[in-house]
Amino acid sequence: MADTKIPYADKTWTPVVGCTRCAHGCKNCWAVTSARRLAGMADADDAKGRNSDLKARYRDVLNADRTDWNGRVVSSCEALHQPFRWRKPRRVAVCFMGDLWHRDADNEIIGEVFDVMKRTSQHTYLVFTKRIKRAAHWFDVWMQEALPNVHLYFSASIQSEVNAGVPWLLKCPAAVRGVSLEPLLGPITIPEKFFYPGARLSERCGLRSGRGMDLDPLPSDGYLNHVIIGCESIGGRLGRLSVDELIPDGPAAWPYWRGWCGDIVDQCREARVPVYVKQIPLVGKLCKIPALFPEVLRRQELPTQAKGT
Numbered sequence: 001m002a003d004t005k006i007p008y009a010d011k012t013w014t015p016v017v018g019c020t021r022c023a024h025g026c027k028n029c030w031a032v033t034s035a036r037r038l039a040g041m042a043d044a045d046d047a048k049g050r051n052s053d054l055k056a057r058y059r060d061v062l063n064a065d066r067t068d069w070n071g072r073v074v075s076s077c078e079a080l081h082q083p084f085r086w087r088k089p090r091r092v093a094v095c096f097m098g099d100l101w102h103r104d105a106d107n108e109i110i111g112e113v114f115d116v117m118k119r120t121s122q123h124t125y126l127v128f129t130k131r132i133k134r135a136a137h138w139f140d141v142w143m144q145e146a147l148p149n150v151h152l153y154f155s156a157s158i159q160s161e162v163n164a165g166v167p168w169l170l171k172c173p174a175a176v177r178g179v180s181l182e183p184l185l186g187p188i189t190i191p192e193k194f195f196y197p198g199a200r201l202s203e204r205c206g207l208r209s210g211r212g213m214d215l216d217p218l219p220s221d222g223y224l225n226h227v228i229i230g231c232e233s234i235g236g237r238l239g240r241l242s243v244d245e246l247i248p249d250g251p252a253a254w255p256y257w258r259g260w261c262g263d264i265v266d267q268c269r270e271a272r273v274p275v276y277v278k279q280i281p282l283v284g285k286l287c288k289i290p291a292l293f294p295e296v297l298r299r300q301e302l303p304t305q306a307k308g309t
């Protein structure tokens with residue numbers, strides 16, 4: 001049973017926690033809020049004489065009033081070894097309470113995380129980072145092979161971040177290379193050179209809406225294999241939709257956002273790349289129920305390599 005609300009994963013794993021804001025998408029960092037809640041739970045455990053366990057780590061990575069990260073990054077041996085205890089194959093979201101390639105995460109620690117992922121090949125790991133340039137340099141020195149069970153995602157919110165980051169992503173060895181446009185904060189055209197040039201839209205290849213679509217696999221090396229799109233949520237409510245100067249945030253931005261999302265879905269269809277629309281603004285509210293999405297946005301597709309994992 002899933003222990004996370006992340007719809008394309010069923011487990012989270014946080015061997016490294018802590019972060020620093022570094023991009024447009026960080027302004028309303030969801031993880032800080034979660035870290036504050038977990039630090040508070042650790043306090044309550046301590047007050048009752050209970051073992052606060054791994055929750056205590058979050059006190060060490062927050063500032064004095066717990067409104068932001070303090071810049072420290074903390075790793076935990078106990079957390080590192082958790083995947084060995086999960087017998088059933090899981091889809092594991094890695095380090096969502098920070099960024100594995102934060103400048104203060106040691107190269108050796110990152111290596112240990114990859115070693116655990118290699119030795120627990122029954123699981124599929126989804127590793128997201130905004131520090132894709134450091135990730136590319138790290139792979140260059142520390143790991144040149146692509147682990148078949150590791151899917152690597154670069155997180156971006158606006159066009160300039162996509163343009164700057166995806167070339168680094170495509171240098172990294174990974175079974176799946178994806179871009180996560182969440183929160184999407186402006187119109188984005190994914191440059192064609194990031195998609196496999198031989199891809200052709202084909203009825204035969206079985207593009208269908210809905211979960212678990214079945215696509216013929218495309219060559220994965222050097223191209224994007226998956227795109228995730230979502231609007232910003234803050235505490236379960238709709239967050240910002242735009243940092244585009246021409247589209248002010250607020251109600252006026254709702255239809256624009258859905259247009260941007262639809263454009264990206266179209267780009268993925270043309271390129272035969274699976275796309276996963278996670279959540280959208282609908283009548284001013286955050287909507288996570290695909291059945292309520294406009295039909296063109298009702299796409300929750302996973303890359304072929306992810307099937308059955």
Ligand code: SF4
Nearest residue numbers: 019020021026029098
């Ligand atoms: S990289 Fe992720 S965890 Fe770190 S501050 Fe940005 S949104 Fe938060």
